[in-house]
Amino acid sequence: MTQSSRLKTWLPIGLAAVVIFFSSFTFVVREYEVALKLRLGEIVSDTYAPGLHFKIPILHQIRKFDRRLQTLDSQPERFLTIEKKDVIVDSYAKWRIARPAQFLRSTGGNNARTSRLLSERINTSLRDEFGKRTIQEVVSDDRLALMEALTKDVNANAADLGVEVVDVRVKQIDLPPEVSESVYQRMRAERERVARDLRAKGAEAAERIRADADRQRTVIVAEAYRESEEIRGEGDAQSAAIYARAFTANPEFYAFYRSLAAYRESFGQGGSVMVLEPDSEFFRFFRESSGQP
Numbered sequence: 001m002t003q004s005s006r007l008k009t010w011l012p013i014g015l016a017a018v019v020i021f022f023s024s025f026t027f028v029v030r031e032y033e034v035a036l037k038l039r040l041g042e043i044v045s046d047t048y049a050p051g052l053h054f055k056i057p058i059l060h061q062i063r064k065f066d067r068r069l070q071t072l073d074s075q076p077e078r079f080l081t082i083e084k085k086d087v088i089v090d091s092y093a094k095w096r097i098a099r100p101a102q103f104l105r106s107t108g109g110n111n112a113r114t115s116r117l118l119s120e121r122i123n124t125s126l127r128d129e130f131g132k133r134t135i136q137e138v139v140s141d142d143r144l145a146l147m148e149a150l151t152k153d154v155n156a157n158a159a160d161l162g163v164e165v166v167d168v169r170v171k172q173i174d175l176p177p178e179v180s181e182s183v184y185q186r187m188r189a190e191r192e193r194v195a196r197d198l199r200a201k202g203a204e205a206a207e208r209i210r211a212d213a214d215r216q217r218t219v220i221v222a223e224a225y226r227e228s229e230e231i232r233g234e235g236d237a238q239s240a241a242i243y244a245r246a247f248t249a250n251p252e253f254y255a256f257y258r259s260l261a262a263y264r265e266s267f268g269q270g271g272s273v274m275v276l277e278p279d280s281e282f283f284r285f286f287r288e289s290s291g292q293p
Contacts, residue, residue: 024057029064034100036063046101063109069096069166074119078176079130087135090172093122093154095165102162114161121157122168125150139173146170 028051029035035048038061055062076090095118097103107114129149130138138146147169155165247254 025054027053027055027062029053032066032068033064034067034097036065036100036104037061038063043101043104046099063104065097065100065103065109067097067100069094072115072118072122074122076172076174077123077126079127081130081135081138082132083134085135086176087130087138088174088176089126089130089170090174091122091126091150091168091170093118093165093169094167095158095163097162098164099162102160104162106161114163117161118154118158118163118165121161122150122154125153125157125168128153138170143170 027035029048031050033050034046035053036043037045037048037055039059041061044060071092071094073092074090076088078086078088081087103109103114107117129146133142133146147167150168150170151165154168158165
């Protein structure tokens with residue numbers, strides 16, 4: 001085998017050995033990571049900037065953790081308000097690693113253990129804060145103040161875990177099923193009471209309007225009757241005046257006209273029987289064409 005052939009054979013192997021040797025003495029910290037160097041299980045450094053760093057194989061161990069913002073979505077839990085009423089609260093928290101060394105000592109770098117310990121502290125803070133407030137306060141504008149207080153309290157309680165709690169939010173507040181039904185019953189009863197109230201007020205207003213309309217109708221009919229009687233009286237007066245003028249203008253003709261009208265009324269129906277003396281005034285115009293007795 002020639003020297004060039006041996007070189008071609010051993011060069012890749014040598015390069016691989018150099019890379020392996022070099023990589024065993026180095027480690028890379030990315031932008032989103034924090035790193036700890038341990039010597040025989042004891043933390044010796046936790047201040048590594050992103051980039052390439054050196055270590056001693058076997059003697060040093062490197063632990064890396066994600067330092068980005070993480071979300072802990074807790075299971076809904078039941079808490080008591082100051083009114084001793086149960087509410088079911090669904091919440092979540094935003095957190096990140098603040099002190100890597102303390103984080104490793106407290107949780108062992110185990111995410112499941114971290115979530116459990118952090119959930120316990122969040123539930124403790126939720127229990128304390130809900131125990132100070134009524135249901136009305138936790139679902140009204142005071143809810144923002146509640147979440148600010150929760151964030152501050154949980155952040156203080158989680159300091160021993162080496163994490164920073166950036167935000168705690170309440171997603172939903174529900175009543176237990178057995179309480180919800182009684183609340184709905186009360187709401188229905190209240191709505192029915194309001195409806196009855198409104199119907200009673202409407203009936204009262206209707207009666208008042210109806211009574212006022214009846215009163216106005218009576219007044220209008222009375223005024224119309226009065227006006228009609230006045231007009232009738234005026235008509236009768238004018239009629240009497242006309243009759244009087246006609247009578248004074250020609251009394252004989254007027255008497256004759258009235259007699260004809262009386263004959264028409266008396267004999268016009270047929271079957272009428274009248275018993276009168278022959279010289280009765282009623283037959284005056286039959287006896288004499290002049291109308292004189």
